[in-house]
Amino acid sequence: MQDLLQKIEHFKSEISAFSTTDEKQLETYRIKWLGTKGLVKEIMGEMKNVPVEQKREAGQVLNEFKQFAETKYNEMREAMGATDGAAASDTDLTLPGDDMPLGSRHPISLMRNKIISIFQRLGFAVAEGPEIEDDWHNFTALNMPEHHPARDMQDTFYVEAGKNSAVDWLLRTHTSNTQVHEMQRSKPPIRVICPGRVYRNETISARSHCFFHQVEGLYIDENVSFADLKQTLYFFVKEMYGKDVKVRFRPSYFPFTEPSAEMDVSCFICGGEGCNICKKTGWVEILGCGMVHPNVLQNCGIDPNKYTGFAFGMGVERPAMLKYGINDIRLFSENDVRFLKQFTSAT
Ligand code: PHE
Numbered sequence: 001m002q003d004l005l006q007k008i009e010h011f012k013s014e015i016s017a018f019s020t021t022d023e024k025q026l027e028t029y030r031i032k033w034l035g036t037k038g039l040v041k042e043i044m045g046e047m048k049n050v051p052v053e054q055k056r057e058a059g060q061v062l063n064e065f066k067q068f069a070e071t072k073y074n075e076m077r078e079a080m081g082a083t084d085g086a087a088a089s090d091t092d093l094t095l096p097g098d099d100m101p102l103g104s105r106h107p108i109s110l111m112r113n114k115i116i117s118i119f120q121r122l123g124f125a126v127a128e129g130p131e132i133e134d135d136w137h138n139f140t141a142l143n144m145p146e147h148h149p150a151r152d153m154q155d156t157f158y159v160e161a162g163k164n165s166a167v168d169w170l171l172r173t174h175t176s177n178t179q180v181h182e183m184q185r186s187k188p189p190i191r192v193i194c195p196g197r198v199y200r201n202e203t204i205s206a207r208s209h210c211f212f213h214q215v216e217g218l219y220i221d222e223n224v225s226f227a228d229l230k231q232t233l234y235f236f237v238k239e240m241y242g243k244d245v246k247v248r249f250r251p252s253y254f255p256f257t258e259p260s261a262e263m264d265v266s267c268f269i270c271g272g273e274g275c276n277i278c279k280k281t282g283w284v285e286i287l288g289c290g291m292v293h294p295n296v297l298q299n300c301g302i303d304p305n306k307y308t309g310f311a312f313g314m315g316v317e318r319p320a321m322l323k324y325g326i327n328d329i330r331l332f333s334e335n336d337v338r339f340l341k342q343f344t345s346a347t
Helices: 002-017 023-034 039-049 052-079 107-121 149-153 176-185 226-241 294-299 317-324 329-333
Strands: 132-134 169-171 190-199 211-221 247-254 257-266 283-292 308-315
Touching: 002 039, 002 052, 023 039, 023 052, 039 052, 107 190, 107 211, 107 226, 107 317, 176 190, 176 211, 176 294, 176 308, 211 226, 226 247, 226 257, 226 283, 226 308, 247 283, 257 308, 283 294, 283 317, 308 317, 317 329
Parallel strands: none
Antiparallel strands: 132 169, 190 211, 211 308, 247 257, 257 283, 283 308
Protein backbone atom coordinates (compact mmCIF):
# COMPACT_ATOMS: atom_id res chain seq x y z
CA MET A 1 0.00 0.00 0.00
CA GLN A 2 2.79 2.34 1.01
CA ASP A 3 4.55 1.54 -2.25
CA LEU A 4 1.45 2.34 -4.18
CA LEU A 5 0.98 5.74 -2.52
CA GLN A 6 4.59 6.62 -3.19
CA LYS A 7 4.31 5.63 -6.76
CA ILE A 8 1.23 7.81 -7.18
CA GLU A 9 2.94 10.79 -5.59
CA HIS A 10 5.82 10.30 -7.93
CA PHE A 11 3.53 10.12 -10.94
CA LYS A 12 1.60 13.19 -9.83
CA SER A 13 4.71 15.31 -9.63
CA GLU A 14 5.76 14.08 -13.06
CA ILE A 15 2.36 15.07 -14.48
CA SER A 16 2.39 18.44 -12.70
CA ALA A 17 5.77 19.23 -14.16
CA PHE A 18 4.60 18.44 -17.67
CA SER A 19 3.11 21.02 -19.97
CA THR A 20 2.82 21.36 -23.71
CA THR A 21 1.10 23.30 -26.44
CA ASP A 22 2.13 20.89 -29.14
CA GLU A 23 -0.50 18.52 -30.47
CA LYS A 24 1.87 15.61 -30.99
CA GLN A 25 3.28 15.88 -27.50
CA LEU A 26 -0.20 16.08 -26.07
CA GLU A 27 -1.08 12.87 -27.86
CA THR A 28 2.08 11.24 -26.48
CA TYR A 29 0.92 12.33 -23.01
CA ARG A 30 -2.52 10.81 -23.62
CA ILE A 31 -1.09 7.51 -24.77
CA LYS A 32 1.43 7.34 -21.95
CA TRP A 33 -1.03 8.07 -19.14
CA LEU A 34 -4.58 7.58 -20.37
CA GLY A 35 -4.26 5.09 -23.21
CA THR A 36 -5.52 1.52 -22.99
CA LYS A 37 -2.00 0.41 -22.13
CA GLY A 38 -1.22 3.60 -20.21
CA LEU A 39 0.15 4.02 -16.72
CA VAL A 40 -3.20 4.94 -15.17
CA LYS A 41 -4.69 1.63 -16.33
CA GLU A 42 -1.62 -0.18 -15.15
CA ILE A 43 -1.61 1.28 -11.67
CA MET A 44 -5.35 0.69 -11.34
CA GLY A 45 -4.52 -2.97 -11.92
CA GLU A 46 -2.49 -2.99 -8.73
CA MET A 47 -5.69 -2.77 -6.71
CA LYS A 48 -5.80 -6.53 -6.68
CA ASN A 49 -2.61 -6.70 -4.58
CA VAL A 50 -3.96 -4.33 -1.91
CA PRO A 51 -5.10 -6.11 1.30
CA VAL A 52 -8.86 -6.19 1.71
CA GLU A 53 -9.03 -3.78 4.66
CA GLN A 54 -7.20 -1.11 2.67
CA LYS A 55 -9.08 -1.51 -0.59
CA ARG A 56 -11.48 1.33 0.12
CA GLU A 57 -8.79 3.87 0.81
CA ALA A 58 -6.68 2.65 -2.12
CA GLY A 59 -9.66 2.88 -4.43
CA GLN A 60 -10.22 6.49 -3.50
CA VAL A 61 -6.61 7.44 -4.02
CA LEU A 62 -6.47 5.70 -7.37
CA ASN A 63 -9.64 7.35 -8.60
CA GLU A 64 -8.37 10.76 -7.60
CA PHE A 65 -5.17 10.08 -9.44
CA LYS A 66 -7.05 9.06 -12.54
CA GLN A 67 -9.05 12.26 -12.43
CA PHE A 68 -5.90 14.25 -11.87
CA ALA A 69 -4.32 12.84 -15.03
CA GLU A 70 -7.50 13.41 -17.04
CA THR A 71 -8.00 16.97 -15.82
CA LYS A 72 -4.46 17.82 -16.75
CA TYR A 73 -5.03 16.44 -20.23
CA ASN A 74 -8.28 18.37 -20.71
CA GLU A 75 -6.70 21.60 -19.47
CA MET A 76 -3.86 21.37 -21.91
CA ARG A 77 -6.24 20.49 -24.70
CA GLU A 78 -8.53 23.40 -23.95
CA ALA A 79 -5.59 25.75 -23.73
CA MET A 80 -4.73 24.71 -27.28
CA GLY A 81 -8.21 25.70 -28.36
CA ALA A 82 -9.28 22.21 -29.30
CA THR A 83 -12.92 21.22 -29.32
CA ASP A 84 -14.18 17.67 -29.34
CA GLY A 85 -11.44 15.91 -31.20
CA ALA A 86 -10.84 18.46 -33.95
CA ALA A 87 -8.52 21.33 -33.37
CA ALA A 88 -10.37 24.58 -34.02
CA SER A 89 -7.51 25.80 -36.15
CA ASP A 90 -8.29 22.97 -38.64
CA THR A 91 -11.81 24.19 -39.26
CA ASP A 92 -12.51 27.19 -41.41
CA LEU A 93 -16.10 28.07 -40.64
CA THR A 94 -16.27 30.51 -43.51
CA LEU A 95 -15.90 27.76 -46.14
CA PRO A 96 -19.11 26.80 -48.02
CA GLY A 97 -20.68 23.49 -46.97
CA ASP A 98 -20.51 20.21 -48.87
CA ASP A 99 -22.99 19.85 -51.67
CA MET A 100 -25.68 17.34 -50.72
CA PRO A 101 -27.68 16.46 -53.81
CA LEU A 102 -31.27 15.40 -53.23
CA GLY A 103 -32.31 11.96 -54.40
CA SER A 104 -35.29 11.49 -56.67
CA ARG A 105 -38.16 9.04 -56.72
CA HIS A 106 -38.01 6.09 -59.07
CA PRO A 107 -40.34 6.60 -62.06
CA ILE A 108 -42.13 3.34 -61.19
CA SER A 109 -42.82 4.64 -57.67
CA LEU A 110 -44.06 7.94 -59.08
CA MET A 111 -46.47 6.22 -61.43
CA ARG A 112 -47.61 3.71 -58.80
CA ASN A 113 -48.25 6.48 -56.26
CA LYS A 114 -50.21 8.46 -58.80
CA ILE A 115 -52.44 5.48 -59.61
CA ILE A 116 -52.93 4.70 -55.92
CA SER A 117 -53.81 8.26 -54.98
CA ILE A 118 -56.63 8.37 -57.54
CA PHE A 119 -58.24 5.25 -56.09
CA GLN A 120 -57.64 6.40 -52.53
CA ARG A 121 -59.81 9.40 -53.31
CA LEU A 122 -62.60 6.93 -54.13
CA GLY A 123 -62.19 5.26 -50.73
CA PHE A 124 -59.96 2.34 -51.67
CA ALA A 125 -57.46 1.24 -49.02
CA VAL A 126 -53.97 0.00 -49.93
CA ALA A 127 -53.20 -3.67 -49.23
CA GLU A 128 -49.90 -5.44 -49.80
CA GLY A 129 -49.23 -9.16 -49.99
CA PRO A 130 -46.29 -11.57 -50.21
CA GLU A 131 -44.14 -11.88 -53.34
CA ILE A 132 -43.34 -15.50 -52.53
CA GLU A 133 -46.71 -17.19 -52.59
CA ASP A 134 -48.26 -20.62 -52.49
CA ASP A 135 -49.92 -22.07 -55.52
CA TRP A 136 -53.39 -21.85 -53.91
CA HIS A 137 -53.39 -18.06 -53.39
CA ASN A 138 -51.87 -17.31 -56.80
CA PHE A 139 -53.92 -19.78 -58.88
CA THR A 140 -56.31 -22.25 -57.28
CA ALA A 141 -58.36 -19.77 -55.27
CA LEU A 142 -58.67 -17.66 -58.42
CA ASN A 143 -60.53 -20.40 -60.25
CA MET A 144 -57.42 -21.87 -61.83
CA PRO A 145 -57.17 -25.40 -60.43
CA GLU A 146 -54.11 -27.54 -61.13
CA HIS A 147 -53.67 -28.30 -64.84
CA HIS A 148 -56.01 -25.44 -65.79
CA PRO A 149 -54.72 -24.21 -69.16
CA ALA A 150 -55.02 -20.57 -68.08
CA ARG A 151 -52.04 -21.11 -65.78
CA ASP A 152 -49.94 -21.06 -68.93
CA MET A 153 -51.01 -17.46 -69.63
CA GLN A 154 -48.56 -16.50 -66.89
CA ASP A 155 -45.22 -18.30 -67.14
CA THR A 156 -44.39 -19.01 -63.55
CA PHE A 157 -41.18 -19.17 -61.55
CA TYR A 158 -41.54 -21.97 -59.03
CA VAL A 159 -39.51 -21.90 -55.84
CA GLU A 160 -37.73 -25.10 -54.91
CA ALA A 161 -39.29 -26.15 -51.63
CA GLY A 162 -38.06 -28.87 -49.28
CA LYS A 163 -39.12 -32.46 -50.05
CA ASN A 164 -41.63 -32.35 -47.22
CA SER A 165 -43.37 -29.22 -48.40
CA ALA A 166 -47.06 -29.96 -48.90
CA VAL A 167 -47.57 -26.95 -51.17
CA ASP A 168 -45.91 -25.57 -54.29
CA TRP A 169 -44.25 -22.21 -53.72
CA LEU A 170 -43.82 -19.67 -56.48
CA LEU A 171 -43.10 -16.02 -57.20
CA ARG A 172 -46.49 -14.41 -57.63
CA THR A 173 -47.44 -13.81 -61.23
CA HIS A 174 -49.92 -11.06 -60.36
CA THR A 175 -50.96 -9.10 -57.28
CA SER A 176 -54.35 -10.87 -57.29
CA ASN A 177 -52.92 -13.05 -54.51
CA THR A 178 -53.27 -10.02 -52.23
CA GLN A 179 -56.95 -9.79 -53.08
CA VAL A 180 -57.38 -13.43 -52.04
CA HIS A 181 -55.69 -12.68 -48.71
CA GLU A 182 -57.93 -9.65 -48.21
CA MET A 183 -61.10 -11.64 -48.93
CA GLN A 184 -60.03 -14.31 -46.45
CA ARG A 185 -59.07 -11.74 -43.85
CA SER A 186 -62.05 -9.42 -43.85
CA LYS A 187 -65.76 -9.30 -44.54
CA PRO A 188 -67.47 -7.20 -47.25
CA PRO A 189 -67.63 -4.36 -47.97
CA ILE A 190 -64.06 -4.75 -49.24
CA ARG A 191 -62.46 -1.96 -51.23
CA VAL A 192 -58.74 -2.42 -51.72
CA ILE A 193 -56.03 -1.49 -54.13
CA CYS A 194 -53.07 -3.88 -54.32
CA PRO A 195 -49.78 -2.53 -55.67
CA GLY A 196 -46.66 -4.64 -55.92
CA ARG A 197 -43.98 -6.44 -57.86
CA VAL A 198 -44.79 -9.55 -59.84
CA TYR A 199 -42.70 -12.13 -61.71
CA ARG A 200 -43.09 -13.99 -64.98
CA ASN A 201 -40.64 -16.19 -66.78
CA GLU A 202 -40.37 -14.07 -69.89
CA THR A 203 -37.40 -13.32 -72.08
CA ILE A 204 -35.92 -10.00 -71.11
CA SER A 205 -36.07 -7.47 -73.93
CA ALA A 206 -36.74 -3.77 -74.46
CA ARG A 207 -40.47 -4.46 -74.10
CA SER A 208 -40.75 -7.18 -71.48
CA HIS A 209 -38.99 -8.18 -68.29
CA CYS A 210 -39.12 -11.13 -65.91
CA PHE A 211 -40.38 -8.84 -63.16
CA PHE A 212 -42.62 -5.82 -63.32
CA HIS A 213 -45.22 -3.97 -61.26
CA GLN A 214 -48.96 -4.03 -61.05
CA VAL A 215 -51.77 -2.25 -59.31
CA GLU A 216 -54.90 -4.31 -58.94
CA GLY A 217 -58.19 -3.34 -57.35
CA LEU A 218 -61.07 -5.19 -55.75
CA TYR A 219 -64.50 -4.02 -54.64
CA ILE A 220 -66.99 -6.39 -53.02
CA ASP A 221 -70.33 -5.51 -51.49
CA GLU A 222 -74.01 -6.21 -51.97
CA ASN A 223 -75.33 -5.17 -55.41
CA VAL A 224 -72.04 -4.24 -56.99
CA SER A 225 -72.54 -4.24 -60.75
CA PHE A 226 -70.62 -3.84 -63.99
CA ALA A 227 -71.91 -0.26 -64.09
CA ASP A 228 -69.99 0.42 -60.86
CA LEU A 229 -66.88 -1.05 -62.43
CA LYS A 230 -67.20 1.17 -65.49
CA GLN A 231 -67.88 4.30 -63.48
CA THR A 232 -64.89 3.67 -61.21
CA LEU A 233 -62.59 3.13 -64.17
CA TYR A 234 -63.97 6.16 -66.04
CA PHE A 235 -63.11 8.29 -63.05
CA PHE A 236 -59.64 6.78 -62.92
CA VAL A 237 -58.95 7.37 -66.61
CA LYS A 238 -60.11 10.99 -66.57
CA GLU A 239 -57.94 11.73 -63.55
CA MET A 240 -54.99 9.88 -65.02
CA TYR A 241 -55.08 10.88 -68.69
CA GLY A 242 -57.26 13.97 -68.78
CA LYS A 243 -60.89 14.86 -69.38
CA ASP A 244 -60.83 14.41 -73.16
CA VAL A 245 -59.60 10.86 -73.26
CA LYS A 246 -62.03 8.28 -74.69
CA VAL A 247 -62.53 4.79 -73.29
CA ARG A 248 -63.60 1.49 -74.78
CA PHE A 249 -64.16 -1.96 -73.31
CA ARG A 250 -63.43 -5.13 -75.26
CA PRO A 251 -64.70 -8.54 -74.12
CA SER A 252 -61.88 -10.71 -72.81
CA TYR A 253 -61.21 -13.76 -70.70
CA PHE A 254 -59.77 -14.19 -67.21
CA PRO A 255 -60.58 -17.31 -65.20
CA PHE A 256 -61.26 -15.25 -62.07
CA THR A 257 -63.75 -12.80 -63.57
CA GLU A 258 -67.00 -13.30 -65.50
CA PRO A 259 -67.75 -11.38 -67.59
CA SER A 260 -64.23 -10.10 -68.31
CA ALA A 261 -63.06 -7.14 -70.31
CA GLU A 262 -60.00 -5.23 -71.35
CA MET A 263 -60.08 -1.48 -71.30
CA ASP A 264 -58.45 0.75 -73.91
CA VAL A 265 -58.02 4.50 -73.84
CA SER A 266 -57.74 6.68 -76.91
CA CYS A 267 -54.05 7.16 -77.58
CA PHE A 268 -52.89 10.05 -75.42
CA ILE A 269 -49.78 10.44 -77.54
CA CYS A 270 -51.43 11.12 -80.92
CA GLY A 271 -54.93 11.91 -79.66
CA GLY A 272 -56.36 8.88 -81.51
CA GLU A 273 -55.06 9.69 -84.96
CA GLY A 274 -52.66 6.76 -85.10
CA CYS A 275 -48.95 6.65 -84.16
CA ASN A 276 -46.24 4.10 -83.36
CA ILE A 277 -47.26 3.84 -79.74
CA CYS A 278 -50.84 2.79 -80.53
CA LYS A 279 -49.66 0.87 -83.59
CA LYS A 280 -51.83 3.13 -85.75
CA THR A 281 -55.02 1.91 -84.07
CA GLY A 282 -55.67 5.07 -82.06
CA TRP A 283 -56.15 2.97 -78.89
CA VAL A 284 -53.85 1.88 -76.07
CA GLU A 285 -54.73 -1.07 -73.85
CA ILE A 286 -54.30 -0.21 -70.20
CA LEU A 287 -56.02 -2.78 -68.01
CA GLY A 288 -57.94 -6.02 -67.53
CA CYS A 289 -61.11 -6.18 -65.46
CA GLY A 290 -64.35 -7.99 -64.78
CA MET A 291 -66.91 -9.14 -62.24
CA VAL A 292 -65.38 -11.44 -59.64
CA HIS A 293 -66.26 -15.06 -60.50
CA PRO A 294 -68.65 -16.64 -57.95
CA ASN A 295 -66.20 -19.55 -57.54
CA VAL A 296 -63.54 -17.10 -56.38
CA LEU A 297 -65.85 -15.60 -53.76
CA GLN A 298 -66.78 -19.10 -52.60
CA ASN A 299 -63.13 -20.19 -52.40
CA CYS A 300 -62.34 -17.19 -50.21
CA GLY A 301 -65.25 -17.69 -47.82
CA ILE A 302 -67.61 -15.02 -49.20
CA ASP A 303 -71.23 -15.92 -49.99
CA PRO A 304 -71.69 -15.41 -53.77
CA ASN A 305 -75.47 -15.36 -53.37
CA LYS A 306 -75.26 -12.31 -51.18
CA TYR A 307 -72.26 -10.44 -52.54
CA THR A 308 -70.89 -9.45 -55.92
CA GLY A 309 -67.74 -7.58 -56.79
CA PHE A 310 -65.48 -6.28 -59.48
CA ALA A 311 -61.74 -6.49 -59.96
CA PHE A 312 -59.25 -4.88 -62.26
CA GLY A 313 -55.52 -5.01 -62.79
CA MET A 314 -53.00 -2.89 -64.63
CA GLY A 315 -49.28 -2.78 -65.21
CA VAL A 316 -47.22 0.18 -64.02
CA GLU A 317 -44.27 -0.02 -66.42
CA ARG A 318 -46.15 0.69 -69.63
CA PRO A 319 -47.95 3.85 -68.53
CA ALA A 320 -44.66 5.06 -67.04
CA MET A 321 -42.84 4.39 -70.33
CA LEU A 322 -45.51 6.24 -72.27
CA LYS A 323 -45.63 9.16 -69.88
CA TYR A 324 -41.89 9.69 -69.72
CA GLY A 325 -41.03 8.60 -73.25
CA ILE A 326 -38.89 5.68 -72.09
CA ASN A 327 -38.27 3.16 -74.85
CA ASP A 328 -36.58 0.32 -72.96
CA ILE A 329 -38.15 -1.38 -69.94
CA ARG A 330 -34.73 -2.58 -68.76
CA LEU A 331 -33.77 0.97 -67.82
CA PHE A 332 -36.10 0.73 -64.82
CA SER A 333 -34.00 -1.91 -63.11
CA GLU A 334 -30.48 -0.89 -64.10
CA ASN A 335 -30.14 1.74 -61.38
CA ASP A 336 -28.23 4.13 -63.60
CA VAL A 337 -28.22 7.40 -61.68
CA ARG A 338 -28.12 9.42 -64.91
CA PHE A 339 -31.47 7.86 -65.79
CA LEU A 340 -33.01 7.97 -62.31
CA LYS A 341 -32.22 11.58 -61.50
CA GLN A 342 -34.36 12.84 -64.38
CA PHE A 343 -37.62 12.08 -62.60
CA THR A 344 -39.09 14.42 -60.08
CA SER A 345 -42.84 14.36 -60.33
CA ALA A 346 -45.65 12.26 -61.74
CA THR A 347 -47.85 15.13 -62.72
N1 PHE B 1 -54.56 -10.56 -62.69
C1 PHE B 1 -54.68 -10.16 -64.05
C2 PHE B 1 -53.31 -10.21 -64.71
O1 PHE B 1 -52.32 -10.11 -64.03
C3 PHE B 1 -55.26 -8.78 -64.20
C4 PHE B 1 -56.69 -8.74 -63.80
C5 PHE B 1 -57.04 -8.46 -62.48
C6 PHE B 1 -57.69 -8.95 -64.71
C7 PHE B 1 -58.33 -8.41 -62.10
C8 PHE B 1 -59.01 -8.92 -64.33
C9 PHE B 1 -59.33 -8.64 -63.05
O2 PHE B 1 -53.19 -10.35 -65.89
